Amino acid sequence: MAAQSKIKANELIEPGDDDAVELAKRHLVQPWPYAGSVGNEARALIGEGDGIYITDGSGKRLIDGPAGMWCINVGHRREELAKVMYDQAMALSYNTPWYTMNAPSAELAKRIADVAPGDLSHTFFTTGGSSAVETALRFMQFYNNVRGRPEKKLILSRGGAYHGSTYLSASLNGRPRDRDWMDGADELVVKLSSPDPFRRPKGTDVAAFTDFLVDQFRDTVARVGAERIGAFVGEPVQASGGVIVPPDGYLKRIREICRENDILYVSDEVVTGFGRLGHVIASGDVFGIDPDMITFAKGVTSGYFPLGGVIISERLLEELRRSNHPDALFGHGLTYTSHPIGCAVALKNLDLLEEGVLAHTREIAPYFQAQLKTLEELPLVGEVRGLGLMACVECVADRESKDPLQLDKDVGKRIDAHCHELGLLVRPLINMCVMSPPLIISREQVDDMVAILREGISRTMDDLRKEGVWRG
Structure with missing residues (x-):
């Protein structure tokens, strides 16, 4: 007989409830899984959203850098x-x-x-x-x-x-x-x-x-x-x-x-x-x-x-x-x-969108792109590129060869882990970090996002140097 769940069907799982992790591992097939963990995997639990922020299962408040999956354009919790x-x-x-x-x-x-x-x-x-x-x-x-x-x-x-x-x-x-x-x-x-x-x-x-x-x-x-x-x-x-x-x-x-x-x-x-x-x-x-x-x-x-x-x-x-x-x-x-x-x-x-969000996006996009571009000062960063409120930070082993393969292939995940600890969710793509925040983001919030990303990349550079993976 299958093991019984600890919660009843009509009970709400609270954002930090360990039962959600247990149930996911027992019953949920995640998208894009690896064969070695398919059907036995729990990912970062998100409990709440508000504006440009989300709250994870531990109660930590994070800037939603990817806007969900490029989609939470007008922000979370719009009544x-x-x-x-x-x-x-x-x-x-x-x-x-x-x-x-x-x-x-x-x-x-x-x-x-x-x-x-x-x-x-x-x-x-x-x-x-x-x-x-x-x-x-x-x-x-x-x-x-x-x-x-x-x-x-x-x-x-x-x-x-x-x-x-x-x-x-x-x-x-x-x-x-x-x-x-x-x-x-x-x-x-x-x-x-x-x-x-x-x-x-x-x-x-x-x-x-x-x-x-x-x-x-x-x-x-x-x-x-x-x-x-x-x-x-x-x-x-x-x-x-x-x-x-x-x-x-x-x-x-x-x-x-x-x-x-x-x-x-x-x-x-x-x-x-x-x-x-x-x-x-x-x-x-x-x-x-x-x-x-x-x-x-x-x-x-x-x-x-x-x-x-x-x-x-x-x-x-x-x-x-x-x-x-x-x-x-x-x-x-x-x-x-x-x-x-x-x-x-x-x-x-x-x-x-038409009553103000589009106009705000056009106004703040140049600032968003310019502030992210300052991350090219970091030696791990090969290029920062983007348009509107979507951007990518691409990391390379060195700027001459632009070779990402000499780096740890999970460098994006390393940066994301540091940023998560600091209060920012990013989308890691192998050697890249993608940013596409809700369109309602303010200048001050852009500054917060870029500061956290800078520190997350800096910490990743320190990790790679200590492990002998990168000498930049």
């Missing part, structure tokens, strides 16, 4: 969003999207159309970022099937990319560790180089590197055949790849090649959308491009409810409507597509 969830649940908690609809989803789709670039005027709602990218890819396949081009299905993606955890979306990922032990639709994906100026070939300036990236894209289209390529999927800023900001003009030039070759350009704004760069949609307002589709999630509800979506060009829909196959069925949908609670939360979240 306005909690009230909307309650009110909408009491009015209508759910409706089947197969043969009914709800008002919040229609209103949200209209408001998104109002701020989307070009002719992107229709939205298909999903449950998150992975399902949003998956939907965009399945729509591309359907679109080309209806248009009599079943061979036009290949997808161009890039090194360093992260687009999701579902089968097709994960197949686009360009981080090796994501795919080492996982299968994917490799026959459908063609990978290109990461647009990372920091890792450009030695002796190559940024302009020449940009030309290389564009030429590689154009040459790949010519080699593979435009008649076989259905879409290019790219993040405006590669988020989980290390906050890779592409060179100026790169995205516009790639967009033009796609347009010339009838390749659908899918801009993955799961991270950059809904405020992270100071705008609701960054593709047009920040980068000056009008994609064929834009995916979003995370910040659309500031993490308060699972929601994502794909904004689709009117041109694509019109071509389908006037095709010779009016009965062709886009056989794709989710139980929680256009969820009324999620869409209601997103509407209120959009109000908060």
